[in-house]
Amino acid sequence: MTDISAQDTGREAGMGDYFALLKPRVMSLVIFTALVGLLVAPVPVHPYIGFVGILCIAVGAGASGALNMWWDADIDVKMKRTAKRPIPSGRVAPEEALAIGLTLSVFSVVLLALATNFVAAGLLAFTIFFYAVVYSMWLKRSTPQNIVIGGAAGAFPPMVGWAVATGSVSVESALMFALIFMWTPPHFWALALFVKSDYGNAGVPMLTVTHGRRVTRNHILGYTLALVPVALGIAFTSIGGPIYLAVAVVMNAWFLKGAVALWKRDDAASEADNHAVEKRVFRISLYYLFAHFSALLAETALAPWGLGGW
Incomplete structure (x- = not known):
């Protein structure tokens, strides 16, 4: 410091x-x-x-x-x-x-x-x-x-x-931990893709700075793929249920679609549209986490009426 x-x-x-x-x-x-x-x-x-x-x-x-x-x-x-x-x-x-x-x-x-x-x-x-x-x-x-x-x-x-x-x-709390843990890298790397100069100027060894955007896009896709089974797996625990499963399927498909779109991009395309896809994937990542935890809350809230949980 x-x-x-x-x-x-x-x-x-x-x-x-x-x-x-x-x-x-x-x-x-x-x-x-x-x-x-x-x-x-x-x-x-x-x-x-x-x-x-x-x-x-x-x-x-x-x-x-x-x-x-x-x-x-x-x-x-x-x-x-x-x-x-x-x-x-x-x-x-x-x-x-x-x-x-x-x-x-x-x-x-x-x-x-x-x-x-x-x-x-x-x-x-x-x-x-x-x-x-x-x-x-x-x-x-x-x-x-x-x-x-x-x-x-x-x-x-x-x-x-x-x-x-x-x-x-418990297993349930560990899976909630794992959901955020696996979500964090693609969330922050999507941000880093369009603020690369900031990290480089400050000397922070963000993946975009040390290995470039191509490697970063590969990592985003890899971590998003690894995130999917963690997110879906929570649906089959005591805190999950059909509501959570439905939300998880939709949100993971949306996030994965964005990660694939990023993976297909190159620097020229990214610069040409002012990182539009990168910014969109970053926004999706914010919705992603909020939706999953809101769905868990809905499962618990509706359980007394027999509408939540399995």
């Missing part, structure tokens, strides 16, 4: 700047998948305990974001996509972000342990450590497989939510 001092931007940091440190867009996905993990678990949770559990997971995700922004401030300032973040823009000092990240990390883990159980708290602690240390400090700048391995950090929330309810890990 290169030391970056806050620059004078003409105004003091506001609450919005400190909130931005927590990566609210990423946090929203974490909250949603963790909530689904909690609600589809076979053990009912008191609403207050469930609220505290999700709050702790959200705060832990925010803590990870703050630590990531603290560490990555030197490369964020070099990328158009991240240059306006609170630290590189000079609105928040790096040491402030570090203090916020560490404080929220301890708070979220300790409170989760006291309010729920040590399994959930341990998983949350490991998630924060994995994202802040294993991914941000080690993998991101050292290997083009950064997204593949580092994607585990974003895959833990539904497992943590499940543990809040059950105090354990």
